[in-house]
Amino acid sequence: MVLAPSQIFYGAYFHCIGVTLWYHLTMKAKHRKALQLIFKRPVSGNVKWSDTIAMLNSIGAELEEREGSLVAIHLSNDIQIQHRPHPSPCMDKGAVAALRKFLETNGVKP
Numbered sequence: 001m002v003l004a005p006s007q008i009f010y011g012a013y014f015h016c017i018g019v020t021l022w023y024h025l026t027m028k029a030k031h032r033k034a035l036q037l038i039f040k041r042p043v044s045g046n047v048k049w050s051d052t053i054a055m056l057n058s059i060g061a062e063l064e065e066r067e068g069s070l071v072a073i074h075l076s077n078d079i080q081i082q083h084r085p086h087p088s089p090c091m092d093k094g095a096v097a098a099l100r101k102f103l104e105t106n107g108v109k110p
Contacts, residue, residue: 031055032110038100039110043093049085052099059108073099076106 027035034051037044053063056073064072069084080102085091091099103109 027055027058031058035103035108036110038096038103043097043100045090045093045096047091047096048089049091050089052091073102075102075108078102078106 030051031054034047034055037047038052038055056063056075060075062074064074066072066081069086071082071084073080073082080099082091082095082099085095
């Protein structure tokens with residue numbers, strides 16, 4: 001289905017199956033998979049930090065390095081502090097749940 005530019009407005013367009021949000025249009029498949037994994041129930045323990053950072057950058061989040069291994073995620077005038085996992089590359093389930101809640105409150109959906 002091809003949409004005219006007048007049908008695309010304020011970052012979202014509607015089609016017969018559902019709603020595709022603006023960040024889905026520019027997101028790579030790998031980033032979409034990371035977003036789906038974050039929203040998966042039960043909470044996954046296999047969410048890679050590097051994939052999460054790439055997905056956050058693709059939706060327009062700004063990342064700020066803090067002291068130690070803390071990272072501040074700025075999205076829609078809201079801030080979430082996350083701990084960069086080490087030595088494992090995967091986030092723990094509590095961090096994934098906190099990130100999911102942060103994304104939900106800022107209107108990000110898989």
